[in-house]
Amino acid sequence: MSTRIAFLKGHGTENDFVIVPDPENLIELAPAAVAALCDRRAGIGGDGVLHVVRSAAHPEAAGMAAGAEWFMDYRNSDGSIAEMCGNGVRVFARYLQHAGHVAEGDITIATRGGVKTVHIAKDGDVTVGMGRARLPEGDVTVSVGERSWPARNVNMGNPHAVAFVDDLAHAGDLFSQPPFSPAAAYPDGVNIEFVVDRGTRHVAMRVHERGSGETRSCATGACAVAVATARRDGADPAATGTPVTYTVDVPGGRLVITEHPDGEIEMTGPAVIVAEGEIDAKWLENVVG
Numbered sequence: 001m002s003t004r005i006a007f008l009k010g011h012g013t014e015n016d017f018v019i020v021p022d023p024e025n026l027i028e029l030a031p032a033a034v035a036a037l038c039d040r041r042a043g044i045g046g047d048g049v050l051h052v053v054r055s056a057a058h059p060e061a062a063g064m065a066a067g068a069e070w071f072m073d074y075r076n077s078d079g080s081i082a083e084m085c086g087n088g089v090r091v092f093a094r095y096l097q098h099a100g101h102v103a104e105g106d107i108t109i110a111t112r113g114g115v116k117t118v119h120i121a122k123d124g125d126v127t128v129g130m131g132r133a134r135l136p137e138g139d140v141t142v143s144v145g146e147r148s149w150p151a152r153n154v155n156m157g158n159p160h161a162v163a164f165v166d167d168l169a170h171a172g173d174l175f176s177q178p179p180f181s182p183a184a185a186y187p188d189g190v191n192i193e194f195v196v197d198r199g200t201r202h203v204a205m206r207v208h209e210r211g212s213g214e215t216r217s218c219a220t221g222a223c224a225v226a227v228a229t230a231r232r233d234g235a236d237p238a239a240t241g242t243p244v245t246y247t248v249d250v251p252g253g254r255l256v257i258t259e260h261p262d263g264e265i266e267m268t269g270p271a272v273i274v275a276e277g278e279i280d281a282k283w284l285e286n287v288v289g
Contacts, residue, residue, distance in 0.1 A: 005279040007037075008095060009044065012087035012126075012271045014216035014252025018046040019095050019273075025057040031079025036287040037279070038077035043287075044279070047215045048085060049075040050092050061110045068110035070096060076211030084113030084157040086219025090126040090271035093118045098273050113157030126271045130220065131157060132263035133227040136185070142192055143179045144172040151180070151192070152228035156265075158210075159190045160224035164232070168196055171206045174214035193221045195229065203229055204249040216252030223265050226257035237261045 005027060008019040018037045020027060029051055038046045051073035055061040061071035072092045074085050089109055096102045096109075097120055104120045117129035134155040142151045142163050147170055151161040161180055165171065171194035172178070178192050189210040198204050205225050207218040226246040230236060235244045237259050245258040255269040 008276040010091040010273045012090045015087035016046045017050045019050045021052045025053045032288045034075040034079040055110045064110040067115045068108040071110040078211045080211045094271035127268040130265040154224035156220040162193045162228035174208040202247045217250040222248040222255045
């Protein structure tokens with residue numbers, strides 16, 4: 001490992017990431033290293049790490065190399081691996097544009113949730129094809145203190161439990177994961193969204209992200225919320241033959257989610273690169289021990 005490691009910092013609706021460019025997959029990012037980078041007092045600070053690798057150079061992505069040159073090797077702030085991060089994909093695309101690897105228009109990005117189609121617009125927004133939602137059967141309940149709510153089980157390549165509440169304050173501090181049942185519904189943990197109505201096809205949410213705590217935004221969560229709200233409202237595009245769009249306010253901004261009759265979901269929002277610099281590799285080695 002060289003003595004200095006390049007990094008950038010970016011965010012999508014204030015869901016922020018440490019970006020580590022590593023085209024040939026030469027940097028080993030152990031969970032402890034990721035946690036150290038994401039530490040907001042002793043590290044750089046972020047909700048996760050975007051490890052930028054050419055698909056052909058990563059064993060998990062080599063099979064997708066023909067469809068996408070770049071692989072988003074995403075890690076949660078605690079060092080755990082996640083299947084997908086919608087805000088992360090937008091910021092990843094913005095980094096590729098910033099670095100001169102891609103231009104405005106349509107690109108593809110490999111993720112553990114499959115190859116994602118991304119459109120970088122001239123106005124700065126980035127739209128991501130998020131795939132289709134799965135709606136597993138079975139009742140789910142989430143709780144905070146003495147309150148409990150039924151939740152909709154939605155899978156966007158990662159698991160979500162969507163609960164409609166009267167007040168977002170009822171979600172509590174969201175530092176730790178709210179209890180849910182049955183445990184068998186989410187054997188590997190779950191992202192939990194609490195949702196209130198703001199107007200016609202307009203909702204607001206707070207989220208506890210598995211492995212990261214409460215974050216300012218969760219794009220897969222916003223997609224799950226839009227799908228769950230559409231089903232609650234009787235607006236299933238597969239049944240009506242008409243796309244449905246929801247505006248989803250998150251603490252860090254606003255995302256626009258459209259579900260098409262074929263089930264494909266598009267998510268649009270901002271993505272910003274705010275800084276770049278170098279990590280002291282010796283510091284990182286010492287932290288990992």
